[in-house]
Amino acid sequence: MKMSPKDLGQNVLIQGFEGSFHHIVAQKFFGSEVNIIPCYSFYELVQRLQKDESTHSAIMAIENSIAGSILPNYGLLEKSQLNIIGEAYLHIRQNLMALEGQNIEDLEEVHSHPMALHQCRPFFDQYPHIKLVESFDTALSAREISEQKITKRGAIAPQLASELFNLPILERDIHTDKKNYTRFLILKRDSEHFVDPTSNKASIFFEVADEVGSLAKVLTYLSFKKINLTKLQSFPILGKEWQYYIHADLEFSQLDVFNETIDNLVHITSALKVLGIYPIGKKEN
Numbered sequence: 653m654k655m656s657p658k659d660l661g662q663n664v665l666i667q668g669f670e671g672s673f674h675h676i677v678a679q680k681f682f683g684s685e686v687n688i689i690p691c692y693s694f695y696e697l698v699q700r701l702q703k704d705e706s707t708h709s710a711i712m713a714i715e716n717s718i719a720g721s722i723l724p725n726y727g728l729l730e731k732s733q734l735n736i737i738g739e740a741y742l743h744i745r746q747n748l749m750a751l752e753g754q755n756i757e758d759l760e761e762v763h764s765h766p767m768a769l770h771q772c773r774p775f776f777d778q779y780p781h782i783k784l785v786e787s788f789d790t791a792l793s794a795r796e797i798s799e800q801k802i803t804k805r806g807a808i809a810p811q812l813a814s815e816l817f818n819l820p821i822l823e824r825d826i827h828t829d830k831k832n833y834t835r836f837l838i839l840k841r842d843s844e845h846f847v848d849p850t851s852n853k854a855s856i857f858f859e860v861a862d863e864v865g866s867l868a869k870v871l872t873y874l875s876f877k878k879i880n881l882t883k884l885q886s887f888p889i890l891g892k893e894w895q896y897y898i899h900a901d902l903e904f905s906q907l908d909v910f911n912e913t914i915d916n917l918v919h920i921t922s923a924l925k926v927l928g929i930y931p932i933g934k935k936e937n
């Protein structure tokens with residue numbers, strides 16, 4: 653579901669910089685006129701959203717179809733006072749770009765985020781003269797080339813970075829796995845919480861007693877209510893050796909069914925927190 657900046661506020665925090673995949677998601681969700689506020693880390697993003705009244709929302713990557721879950725971000729969410737209001741799936745497409753007039757044979761180095769380099773490394777096997785250099789961010793690598801007019805250097809980044817920093821794309825879609833997707837969460841402060849009436853997905857954390865069948869009771873009840881469990885991830889509880897809390901993503905047909913389910917899960921869990929109730933994100937082709 654796309655929401656306008658007018659509805660949810662124009663100042664949106666992202667991890668990374670303008671032209672990054674987080675920026676693309678912010679535009680898809682809020683519109684092209686959204687005001688991006690870059691953050692160096694997800695920790696900074698969470699802290700700023702909780703404390704800075706001038707920021708209204710944030711975009712957080714949470715899992716990738718190749719690399720799996722971004723586990724530290726689940727911990728940040730569990731400890732925060734933030735609410736998930738939506739999700740978005742983005743097809744990750746990596747492109748090689750450089751200054752006008754450069755070609756691949758001219759390049760001596762290509763800079764990008766370590767994950768982007770990993771995803772594209774086989775492409776560069778045919779160009780052994782090019783050194784691959786890890787950097788902090790895909791889009792920042794492109795911006796540095798543009799601002800500093802660096803010749804003989806390329807960057808791997810999204811198409812948006814090419815457009816923002818006026819860097820021609822030398823080769824498109826150089827990533828090896830063409831079906832690479834990342835799921836992003838859209839966050840707001842709890843104090844600004846609202847539930848979209850079309851919501852059909854939720855994220856929760858819960859704990860169960862350390863006894864036989866305690867987790868099975870929860871899963872059996874979810875099945876009984878015909879709720880689809882799309883994510884189940886356990887995390888250790890600090891200060892409690894060998895005890896865990898569990899993150900679950902749930903899909904349901906009616907909001908009333910979910911609310912009834914939560915009312916009953918309270919009685920078979922030792923702790924439970926609803927992180928957010930939101931519409932299922934559309935998966936791109």
